[in-house]
Structures are given as structure tokens and as C-alpha cells.
Amino acid sequence: MxxxxxxxxxxxxxxxxxxxxxxxxxxxxxxxxxxxxxxxxxxxxxxxxxxxxxxxxxxxxxxxxxxxxxxxxxxxxxxxxxxxxxxxxxxxxxxxxxxxxxxxxxxxxxxxxxxxxxxxxxxxxxxxxxxxxxxxxxxxxxxxxxxxxxxxxxxxxxxxxxxxxxxxxxxxxxxxxxxxxxxxxxxxxxxxxxxxxxxxxxxxxxxxxxxxxxxxxxTGINTRVHLAMAEKVMRRRINERHLLAGVTMMDPDRILIDESVVIGRDTVLYPGVILEGRTHIGDSCVIQANSHMKDTVLGRAVVVQDACVLQGALVEDEAVIGPFAHLRPGSRLHKKSKVGNFVELKQTELGEGSKVNHLSYIGDAVIGQKVNVGAGTITCNYDGFQKARTIIEDEVFIGSDVQLIAPVTIGKGALVAAGTTVTKDIPPNALGIARVQQMNREGTAAKRRALLQARKTAEQGARSSRDPRESSKKSANEIRQSS
The missing domain is CATH 3.90.550.10 (Spore Coat Polysaccharide Biosynthesis Protein SpsA; Chain A)
Structure with missing residues (x-):
């Protein structure tokens, strides 16, 4: 070998x-x-x-x-x-x-x-x-x-x-x-x-x-060639076993399933799916193209959309994941929760009916029921020495581009304004906002453009006086324009 x-x-x-x-x-x-x-x-x-x-x-x-x-x-x-x-x-x-x-x-x-x-x-x-x-x-x-x-x-x-x-x-x-x-x-x-x-x-x-x-x-396995052959034969047997047990595979030759994996009936697997380790998938799930799961448990009727990676995660019934989502070890999604595109969860519990729909990192967090986490939200859970926990209670609404500096707790029913950096707890039903007050200066944009244009013109004139080639180029342009 x-x-x-x-x-x-x-x-x-x-x-x-x-x-x-x-x-x-x-x-x-x-x-x-x-x-x-x-x-x-x-x-x-x-x-x-x-x-x-x-x-x-x-x-x-x-x-x-x-x-x-x-x-x-x-x-x-x-x-x-x-x-x-x-x-x-x-x-x-x-x-x-x-x-x-x-x-x-x-x-x-x-x-x-x-x-x-x-x-x-x-x-x-x-x-x-x-x-x-x-x-x-x-x-x-x-x-x-x-x-x-x-x-x-x-x-x-x-x-x-x-x-x-x-x-x-x-x-x-x-x-x-x-x-x-x-x-x-x-x-x-x-x-x-x-x-x-x-x-x-x-x-x-x-x-x-x-x-x-x-x-x-x-066949006795004595070389990597033998090993590759055995792998191919074994995976074909495994896929056939699941097909006969009521699993649908769009293209069995492009689906890799470990011997240890359990799959419920009426589950549908798209091409490119990889299922490894102690993965257990319930009935009536849909796993779309190029998703990869290892040591993960899915409940009933879970949808995993394209190109998701799930490692050591627990996902309850009717949750929706992806596309392009990453659930790292210790992630738990309760019933009917949703993790959307370009979202990463690690050591996080997402409550029933809660959503993290876009472009977020949520780590070391406990999120209650019916919470909406806006696009670009980040839990800042590591200070360079140790991890800290973020707690978001039920029915919280978090706006886009929010940073939650752990340890921090957002109380039940609270609102967090977009662009807020949260450094201390927000009480229940309160509005948390932490950003510089907006100021509108009339005419400033036009003045700034004029200033920048003048500076650019001056710099070009200085370069022309130092470089004869710029002068020749300018003369040629003037001749073409006069003709």
C-alpha cells in the first residue's frame, strides 16, 4: 500500500x-x-x-x-x-x-x-x-x-x-x-x-x-488500485441498498454514501451529494446538489439546498438550509427554522421558526423562537483568548450589518437597529441602536468633486512640464483637433 x-x-x-x-x-x-x-x-x-x-x-x-x-x-x-x-x-x-x-x-x-x-x-x-x-x-x-x-x-x-x-x-x-x-x-x-x-x-x-x-x-486489497476498485464496488452496493429501501437518487453514480449512513424513505438526493460518518437522515428530506454532510442528523422533511456543508449538526423537522450554508459542529436547528445563503453557524442553537437568511456568522449563540437575524450579522465571540456566548431571546428582530460583542444578551421582543454594534445587554422590548448620528451638508458633494478635479488637472500639468513626451502628445492632439 x-x-x-x-x-x-x-x-x-x-x-x-x-x-x-x-x-x-x-x-x-x-x-x-x-x-x-x-x-x-x-x-x-x-x-x-x-x-x-x-x-x-x-x-x-x-x-x-x-x-x-x-x-x-x-x-x-x-x-x-x-x-x-x-x-x-x-x-x-x-x-x-x-x-x-x-x-x-x-x-x-x-x-x-x-x-x-x-x-x-x-x-x-x-x-x-x-x-x-x-x-x-x-x-x-x-x-x-x-x-x-x-x-x-x-x-x-x-x-x-x-x-x-x-x-x-x-x-x-x-x-x-x-x-x-x-x-x-x-x-x-x-x-x-x-x-x-x-x-x-x-x-x-x-x-x-x-x-x-x-x-x-x-479481491484482496494490496495496492491503492485495489482499494479504489473496492471503494467503487462498495459504494454501488450501498446506493443500491438505499434505492431498494425507498430513497430516490437523481444520479446514483455521482452520489457518495458511507456504509454507516442511515437514510429514511422518500428522501431525494441530487447529484454530487456526499454523506459520511454517523449521518442519519429522516424521511422525506431533500438534499440538493453538491451538499456534503458528516456526522449529522436530519429530522423529517428537511430541505438542504445546493452546496451546503454540515458537520456534526442536529437539524429538526422541516428546517431549511442553504444554499451555500455551513453548519459546523454543535449547531442545532429547531423545527421550521431557516439558515440561508452564505451563513455559517458554530456551536449555536437556532430556535423554532427563527431565521438567519443571509451573509452571517453566528457562533457560540443561543437563539430563541421566531427570531429574525438580518443580513451581515456577526457574533463577535472570540477576544483572542477565549470564546464568549451570545443569547438572543424569543421574537427579537435584528437589522442588517449588526455586530454582537459577546458576552451579550438581547431580551425578548427587542429590536436592534441596522448597523449597530452591540456592546451591552438590550432589555426586552427595547430598541438597541449604537451608531453616529447622520448629518446632511448641502452642496458638499459638488464642492468636493470640483476640488478633486482641480487637483487632478494640476497634477497632469506638472507631469507634462517634466516629460517632453507629454508635450509632444499634447501638440499632436492639438493638430488633430485643428484639422
């Missing part, structure tokens, strides 16, 4: 790859789940600790030395035997870098293992170009004989298109015996899990392979 980040922490549709493996394991099994962490273990465990509520049923096993796939399973095997309820019958082995693998495929694999009464079942698929992958060598009856790595394959074996995906179902008792007999296979002392296949064959155990027709879902 050419990255400082462990491979399994690279994200696909907003989730680390390890999340998909863990979630899939839990979907198909209610037994013990062990997660083996090797390269970058500290970072992987830090992520798991952040999400510990969902990972608590899992056991994390360290692979201090990364000595191959067989060694990884060997580290986990002891904890897989710890159960007080009933003996472990079979073990499902998954990779952490195959995020496209589906529950349907694993369910079919497990059912096939049971139906065939097999000791070991491996998941396979066919590729047009299997270069670089381990080939599945079968016998005359279709039974699996072995898996041969690409570098060790003969010319004939390299023509085989069926590859080993690296996902296995193995009888627990046999797996314990086979792991104990594994031997290192190269100078690095690595143990290959595929060696247990030959062990099973030699012991006369039944080894079968179940081939999935969808080769894409078996």
Missing part, C-alpha cells in the same frame, strides 16, 4: 477494512471471534479500543512475529477452544483485507461444508488472469488436492484459472492437529496455512472447494 497506516485500517466507504471482516464474522456466527493483529498492531488495537462497544465480544490476539498465515491461525487457535457452553465444531478463517466478501457467500460456503460433510472447505473463484494467486489443483473427481503458489507453479499449473481466496471452513479437531504439524517453508521461517490442505489429503480427509461466481468480492 506504500503507507504508514496498517493495511486493514485503510477505509472503504468510510469503514476500515478490518471492520468489514469483523462485522461479517459476527453476522454468520454467534460463536467465539478472534482477531489476529500483527503489522501495526498498536494502531489497529487503538482503533478497536475506540470502537470497543461493538468489538467487546471479540478476542484480540497478538501476532508479535509475522511468520505467515499458518502462524497467525496458530496464535488464535488456543482462544478458539475456550467455550463453556458446547464444543467448537468448525472454524471459519477470514482475511482482514477482503472487504467485499458478502454474508450470502459465506452462508453458502458454510452450508456447502455441512452438506459435503467435509473436513476442510476453501472458497475459490476463477480469474481471467490469475497471475500472482495460488492455484487450486483438483483431482479427477473434482476434489481439491492442493493449492500451489504462483511462484512454485509448473507451466501446466499456471494455466489453471481457479484461485484460492484464502477463506476456509475447517473442522476444529483437525485444525488443531494440522497446525501442530506445520513446518516453516522458507528462509524467513514462515508457516503457510495452505499446507493444511495437503495434510488433510494425505490423511484421507475430504477437502472441497466452493467457487463464488463473483470474483470481485474475493
Amino acid at each position: 506504500k503507507s504508514g497506516l496498517p493495511k486493514v485500517l485503510h477505509q472503504v466507504a468510510g469503514r476500515p477494512m478490518v471492520w468489514y471482516a469483523a462485522a461479517l464474522a459476527r453476522k454468520v456466527s454467534d460463536g467465539i471471534v478472534a482477531m489476529v493483529v500483527g503489522h501495526g498492531a498498536d494502531k489497529v488495537k487503538a482503533y478497536l479500543n475506540e470502537e470497543k462497544e461493538q468489538w467487546e465480544p471479540f478476542l484480540v490476539v497478538d501476532q508479535a512475529q509475522q511468520l505467515g498465515t499458518g502462524h497467525a491461525v496458530l496464535q488464535a487457535f488456543p482462544v478458539l477452544s475456550r467455550t463453556q457452553d458446547e464444543p467448537v465444531c468448525q472454524v471459519l478463517i477470514l482475511n482482514g483485507d477482503t472487504p467485499l466478501l458478502t454474508e450470502e457467500t459465506l452462508t453458502a460456503l458454510l452450508a456447502y461444508h455441512q452438506r459435503e460433510s467435509a473436513t476442510l472447505t476453501l472458497l475459490t473463484t476463477e480469474l481471467t488472469d490469475p497471475s500472482g494467486y495460488g492455484r487450486v489443483v483438483r483431482g479427477s473427481l473434482g476434489e481439491v488436492l492442493r493449492v500451489v503458489e504462483d511462484r512454485d507453479a509448473s507451466v501446466e499449473e499456471k494455466t489453471i484459472r481457479e484461485i484460492n481466496v484464502g477463506t476456509y471452513v475447517v473442522d476444529h479437531e483437525f485444525l488443531g492437529q494440522a497446525l501442530a504439524e506445520l513446518q516453516p517453508q522458507n528462509a524467513q521461517g514462515e508457516y503457510y496455512l495452505t499446507d493444511i490442505i495437503e495434510q488433510a489429503v494425505k490423511q484421507g480427509k475430504k477437502v472441497v472447494g466452493w467457487a463464488t461466481p463473483d470474483f470481485q468480492e474475493t
